[in-house]
Amino acid sequence: MIKIAPSILSADFANLERDIKRVSSADWLHVDVMDGMFVPNISIGIPVVKSIRKCTDMFLDVHLMIEKPVRYVEAFAKAGADLLSIHLEADGPSGISEALRLMDACGVKKAVALRPITSPKAVIPYLEQLDMVLVMTVEPGFGGQSFMADQLDTVAQIRSLIQQYNPACRLEVDGGINTETARRAVTAGADTLVAGSAVYGAADPAMAISALRG
């Protein structure tokens, strides 16, 4: 089943509770955490995740765009994340493995994320233990960018690795998703769709969510 995960990066942060309620028909809430190092932008941190947790029961899909995420796994888990995505480019193999081990210890679901430049094969050492792989379909850092169609090939390759190593693992795409690119990503093998501007830029976010479901 396709899951839709609106990204609150495109919400009005001064009216976050209102904007979270506006997307309550979605499956997950996607929370983009940026540290100004791994990506040039700075966005949401631990106290905000904690406040979001208090105002919604939605599944919190927290995308960590931060260097050495192992440092913050416990803090984001305690703040209320249900799933953490860490970037494979954000640390060496021992740091990534340790971060995944900590996620297990904290009882949060585990995902790794890939920048567009990263080879799909990079997920193989971790794939059997993952709940999700996140394929970026834009350069991480900002909402509102155009979908990188070249990433459809990465999505297809990750789908075939998932079928081979861990069929229960979800495959999320993030960046430039609208009704048209959503269809292409799903055809390539995605089952979880992040959408920021396509949901929050719409006059009726609930209608945008149902349009993304196809």
Ligand code: DX5
């Ligand atoms: C970008 C973030 C995305 C972003 C997507 O680095 O990871 O989640 O909010 O925004 P849209 O859907 O507008 O491309």
Ligand code: ZN
């Ligand atoms: Zn994201």
